[in-house]
Amino acid sequence: MGFDQRFTIGLLAWIAALMAALVACIAAFATPGLGAARIVALATAAAIFAGLWHHITRTNRTVARFVEALKFGDTALQFDAQGGAGFQALGASLNEALDRLRGEQRRIAGELRYLDALVDDMPVAVLTVDATGHVTRANKAARRLFAGEHGGLPEEYAIYSATFARRLANGSQNEEILILNINGRSQRMLVRGATLERLGQRTHAVSVQPIQGALDAVEMAAQTDLVRVLTHEILNSLTPVTSLAATAADLLGDRDLSSDPRVGDARTAVETLARRARGLSHFIEAYRAVAQTPEIKRQRFAARPWADELARIFSAKAPDVPLSVEVAPEALALEADPDLLAQVVINLMQNAAQAMQDAEAPRLVLRLSGGATTVIEVEDNGPGVPESLRQDVFLPFFTTRAAGTGVGLNLARQIVIAHGGAIDVRDAPGGGALFRIVL
Template identity: 80%
Template sequence: MGFDQRFTIGLIAWIVALVAVLLACIAAFATPGLGAARIVALAIVAATFAGLWRHITRTNRTVARFLEALKFGDTAFQFDAKGGAGFDELGGALNEVLARFRADQDRIAGELRYLDALVDDMPVAVLTVDAAGHVTLANKAARRLFTSEHGKLPEDFAVYGATFARRLANDSQQEELLILTIAGRPQRMLVRTATLERLGQRTRAISVQPIQGTLDAVEMAAQTDLVRVLTHEILNSLTPVTSLAATAADLLGDPDLSADPRVGDARVAVETLARRAQGLSNFIEAYRAVAQTPQIKRQGFAACPWIDELARIFATKAFEVPLRVAIIPETLALDADPDLLAQVVINLMQNAAQAMQATEQPQLTLRLTGDRHSVAIEIEDNGPGVPEGLRQDVFLPFFTTRATGTGVGLNLARQIVIAHGGTIDVTDAPDGGALFRIVL
């Protein structure tokens, strides 16, 4: 039997009871000498009327409490599942509705927490601009990327680049490749914009994806392929030349031909050709190392003992150059290939020592700073520095400014750093000289 039928039966029962007690009350007043009975009859009439009123209004009160619970989100409220007249069924039904509503709320809250965590932990930096033009760093990647002092308005982000600040201010939906100054270094970023509706207001979401490392890796792969092809083709052509020149030199060295002075001149020329061809072959073989992609074997290690070992190695090679070491914090740890990274740092320190040969008071600084997100390795000298026009060329294969240089060291260093997913560049040191910075 449903709630409406049981409620109706109860209502009829209360009405019948009220009619009965009213008749009894009328009979008591009509009969002389029943003063006490009249009082009792009136009390019974009042109690019966109160019961009928309570029965009629109980549904309204129950529904009102249910709506109030929904209004304030109080899904933990429980209705009385007792009382008869169908109110036990009504209370149970309302409790079930609230339980389902509470389950939906928990599911939606879980989805929102998941989406918040997804946005917060995604590797691409996300910024939001509300209808009032206020900029918010929406996730961890954005907070790690934009660490310089800035406000909440688009123009406050001009410290990273005027073009980027204009992009935050306008409604452009175009995908752009911008150069932003991050941690004092220009980096190429891919910037995208999407427009969303949030709580009836228009909001723009701007994603900023660093692609400098990807572009560096592509560039290094192209250089590696080019060097591999060139050395292969040159060696293929040079090998028969070297062999034929050596054979011709042996044939011209026959004593029976020594009487003719022209043969002697030819023999000298061919021997010279053979030596130069062999030397060129050896030279190209040496440069084939540039075409070999470094194999990184990552491991975690403490910075202090690793740096101490590098300092001892450097002291044996350039003892005349004082080395200053700084590690901040002292507990700093690295996640890299210690051997390959040591090769890079030692090479940079040796280059700095050679650059300071004409400096009266040479000073070399090896500095490590960082946290669990990134580590910066800086090699700073007080030599003549690197001219701004050559700062990109010095990392190209075979490019060198020294007469005895090979042009391999810095290119190989860049390959190793990029294989680690890092970057390497050179700027002016604060006190003059060159500052090579590796960021992992």
């Protein structure tokens, strides 16, 4: 039997008792000489009425407590499951409802913690802009990427890019590639925007995904494929030329033909052709190194001994160029391929030494620093690299020196990109060139 039936039966019983008490009161007052009975009858009627009132209002009070618990989210409240007249069934039902609500709250809280952790660990930086224009770095990637000291206003992000700051302010939802100045280095970023509803207010979410590394890798792969195809095709065409020239030179060396001076001239020309063809073949074979993707054997090693060894190697090759080595912190450790990275740094130092041949007081600095990123810098006081050529110097076969091959800096860039890093060149603070590797 449900709560309503038990409640009705109890209500009828209280009403019947109240009617009986009232009849007793009427009889007591109608009969002379029953003063004490009248008092008892009135008290009994009052007590029964109070019990009836409590019976009627108990449901309202119980339901009111349940609604108030829902209003304030108090799912720890427990109702009395005793008292008869079906109130034990009502209390048990309300307790069960609160238990289910408590379980649902735990499930939702766990889901929210999962989503918060998922967003916080995303490799893509996420910024949110609320209705008042306040900018919040919503995950770890955003806090790492935008690690500068700034508040929550869009215009304060102009230190990275004025266009990016305007985008945060106007809530654009377009997808575009922007160049942001991160850690002193210009990097391409894929920026997306979306408008969301949060707690009844519009929130603008902006995702910032670094794509410079991916673009560099694609560019290097395209250059590698191009060089591989070109060297293959040129060598295929050059091989028969070399062979035929050598054969023709041997034929023209026959003594029976030596009496004709024109044959001698022809033989000299063909020998020159054969010699230049062989030299060109060796030259192209050397360029095939550019088409070989470096295999990185990454390991952890101390920076100071590694840098000191590079300094000794360089000093043996260029004793007239003073070199200073700076490592900060002193206990800095690198995660890289020590041999390939050494090849890059030695190449940069040799290029710097050649650039400072006409300098009155050449000065070369090898600087290694750690922190959020590992930075290796090679700084000289030579003539520097013109801004118009700073992208071209890393292209294969590009060189500004008469005896240069245009392979060294391109190979250095391949090795750095294979490490997941980047390399660029800028003006040194005191004049000259500063090559900067970020790992």
